[in-house]
Amino acid sequence: MIEPxxxxxxxxFKDIRIAIKERDASVIQDxxxxxxxAGAKFLDINVGTAAEDQCAAMKWMVEAAxxxxxxxxxxxxxxxxxxxxxxxxxxxxxxxxxxxxDPEALDVYMPLAKQYNASLICLTINxxxxxxxxxxxxSIAAEILGKALEHDFDISKIYIxxxxxxxxxxxxxxxxxxxxxxxxxxxxxxxPHITVGLSNFSQGTSEKSLLNRTILTMSMAxxxxxxxxxxLDEELMNTAISAEVVMNSFIYSxxxxxxxxxxxxxx
Amino acid sequence: MALPVVAEKWSNSVKExxxxxxxxxxxxxxxxxxxxxxxxxxxxxCDGETGNRPAIAMDVLDxxxxxxxxxxxxxxxxxIDEPAKWAKKCVDEFGADLxxxxxxxxxxxxxxxxxxxxxxxxxxxLEAVNVPLIIWGCELNDKDNQVMPKVSEAxxxxxxxxxxxxxxxxxxxxxxxLADGHSIITQAPLDINIGKQVNxxxxxxxxxxxxxxxxxxxxxxxxGIEYTYSIQERERxxxxxxxxxxxxxxxxxxxFEAWRAKEAKAKDxxxxxxxxxxxxxxxxxxxxxxxxxQSGVDIVRMYHPKAVAAVKKYIDELTS
Numbered sequence: 284m285i286e287p288x289x290x291x292x293x294x295x296f297k298d299i300r301i302a303i304k305e306r307d308a309s310v311i312q313d314x315x316x317x318x319x320x321a322g323a324k325f326l327d328i329n330v331g332t333a334a335e336d337q338c339a340a341m342k343w344m345v346e347a348a349x350x351x352x353x354x355x356x357x358x359x360x361x362x363x364x365x366x367x368x369x370x371x372x373x374x375x376x377x378x379x380x381x382x383x384x385d386p387e388a389l390d391v392y393m394p395l396a397k398q399y400n401a402s403l404i405c406l407t408i409n410x411x412x413x414x415x416x417x418x419x420x421x422s423i424a425a426e427i428l429g430k431a432l433e434h435d436f437d438i439s440k441i442y443i444x445x446x447x448x449x450x451x452x453x454x455x456x457x458x459x460x461x462x463x464x465x466x467x468x469x470x471x472x473x474x475p476h477i478t479v480g481l482s483n484f485s486q487g488t489s490e491k492s493l494l495n496r497t498i499l500t501m502s503m504a505x506x507x508x509x510x511x512x513x514x515l516d517e518e519l520m521n522t523a524i525s526a527e528v529v530m531n532s533f534i535y536s537x538x539x540x541x542x543x544x545x546x547x548x549x550x
Numbered sequence: 551m552a553l554p555v556v557a558e559k560w561s562n563s564v565k566e567x568x569x570x571x572x573x574x575x576x577x578x579x580x581x582x583x584x585x586x587x588x589x590x591x592x593x594x595x596c597d598g599e600t601g602n603r604p605a606i607a608m609d610v611l612d613x614x615x616x617x618x619x620x621x622x623x624x625x626x627x628x629x630i631d632e633p634a635k636w637a638k639k640c641v642d643e644f645g646a647d648l649x650x651x652x653x654x655x656x657x658x659x660x661x662x663x664x665x666x667x668x669x670x671x672x673x674x675x676l677e678a679v680n681v682p683l684i685i686w687g688c689e690l691n692d693k694d695n696q697v698m699p700k701v702s703e704a705x706x707x708x709x710x711x712x713x714x715x716x717x718x719x720x721x722x723x724x725x726x727x728l729a730d731g732h733s734i735i736t737q738a739p740l741d742i743n744i745g746k747q748v749n750x751x752x753x754x755x756x757x758x759x760x761x762x763x764x765x766x767x768x769x770x771x772x773x774g775i776e777y778t779y780s781i782q783e784r785e786r787x788x789x790x791x792x793x794x795x796x797x798x799x800x801x802x803x804x805x806f807e808a809w810r811a812k813e814a815k816a817k818d819x820x821x822x823x824x825x826x827x828x829x830x831x832x833x834x835x836x837x838x839x840x841x842x843x844q845s846g847v848d849i850v851r852m853y854h855p856k857a858v859a860a861v862k863k864y865i866d867e868l869t870s
Contacts, residue, residue, distance in 0.1 A: 533793050534743065534796060535746075536744075536747040536749075537743075538751075541750060542793075545794065545795065
């Protein structure tokens with residue numbers, strides 16, 4: 284079953300940016316509850332770039348969110364010290380977002396994740412930058428899994444992000460990604476999870492929700508199972524549930540949308 | 551070299567349900583029966599806890615079953631027109647864990663008895679036996695909807711299991727079970743999708759998920775048992791994999807279905823080559839029951855005392 288990562292608690296959004304500045308916990312908590320009720324398995328927590336003291340802001344956001352919900356938190360920052368600040372105060376289950384695939388980065392993040400019994404998102408990005416083709420993405424994913432074995436890291440707690448680019452950036456890459464997902468899923472048993480920033484695909488386009496639904500369905504069929512996404516988009520969530528029932532992940536009934544949602548929320 | 555343990559890990563379990571209430575619990579039963587609770591596929595102990603042992607409910611009819619073969623009537627011939635005594639005999643002599651009182655006589659073609667008369671029958675059976683009761687309507691929606699409220703009220707506090715809620719008729723029985731504290735049976739016609747849907751419909755009325763027993767219309771040995779088996783198997787795997795709307799104990803209508811088969815009901819003189827009906831009939835019922843128990847059925851409704859004894863022994867051996 285899909286494990287949606289709710290994207291909304293992110294300082295890139297204006298209301299969150301203001302809430303961080305004014306330390307208004309109610310905004311964070313409101314999104315934490317709404318996204319949990321909508322079926323988010325994880326809540327992404329990202330301070331954005333505007334906060335003056337990002338470590339302090341991360342601690343405050345994590346504490347605000349976990350005061351409201353027991354949902355797993357996805358501690359999201361490119362800066363190691365900001366991630367560490369979040370880990371220090373987090374009591375909920377944790378997904379770290381993210382490590383790059385360079386060996387020296389994985390050698391830091393994998394032990395750190397193990398220390399907190401956390402899962403870990405690993406980007407297929409290394410010192411050469413964002414890969415532009417199938418093979419490079421797949422070979423970097425293999426290197427990540429090799430590192431996981433070296434660190435005795437549970438593969439089922441690895442979330443590989445092979446980088447989904449916007450449709451208006453390099454259109455031909457969208458269908459390449461389904462091949463990437465399939466190949467990564469075949470690499471180990473149990474396989475790693477696969478995540479991408481789904482909304483990234485449609486940014487700057489005119490039909491965001493429709494494009495998100497379309498890429499989600501195509502991607503889930505190929506193995507994407509933990510997208511960072513707009514879980515408050517009900518049509519998008521219904522699409523995810525429909526894709527799961529089509530793939531025989533749970534038993535069909537006429538009320539399958541309700542049943543699927545109850546599986547996602549555990550209610 | 552040590553053999554590796556190949557155990558499946560399951561994330562969910564079948565809900566546990568207790569039928570019947572003792573005096574301390576607001577009822578008058580001396581015994582209650584707890585079913586469900588499995589955390590793995592049936593009887594695979596290395597995977598996890600196998601849950602409570604399957605229970606045997608013996609059918610008692612409030613209408614003399616003139617269409618039953620003599621072999622089936624013989625053990626209960628002396629009590630066949632008195633449901634309370636029939637029930638007592640099933641418990642005292644045949645070892646039934648529960649009684650399934652089938653209210654056939656409310657059917658317009660079988661006496662059209664009133665809700666009050668049905669309620670009196672229920673009370674008399676409750677007084678006669680100390681085990682929990684399953685109460686089953688005549689399967690005619692309109693009549694069941696008239697009768698079940700009265701019957702439910704008469705058994706209030708006894709935590710009976712009432713049957714059944716179907717996709718096109720679930721509101722009345724759900725409401726009365728909710729009001730009077732009984733558990734409910736959700737029925738589907740050998741259709742896993744409808745089975746799940748009825749569970750959802752019942753739960754949407756606020757019925758607690760820990761008081762539901764599922765019933766897929768049973769197919770007997772030779773008459774579709776493989777459909778029942780594979781539906782049951784799929785339900786159980788879904789339950790164990792995390793589908794809470796499938797994680798319920800299951801009841802099966804073994805006696806009725808097995809004794810509809812010609813292999814069980816044909817007389818010796820008609821099919822001499824098939825062996826004595828005295829053994830053949832109960833054997834047909836036994837194999838139907840044991841097969842379904844292997845698929846994960848928690849409560850089997852049964853008819854013949856010989857089959858009950860054989861199935862009991864089988865359950866003993868599987869669970870000891």
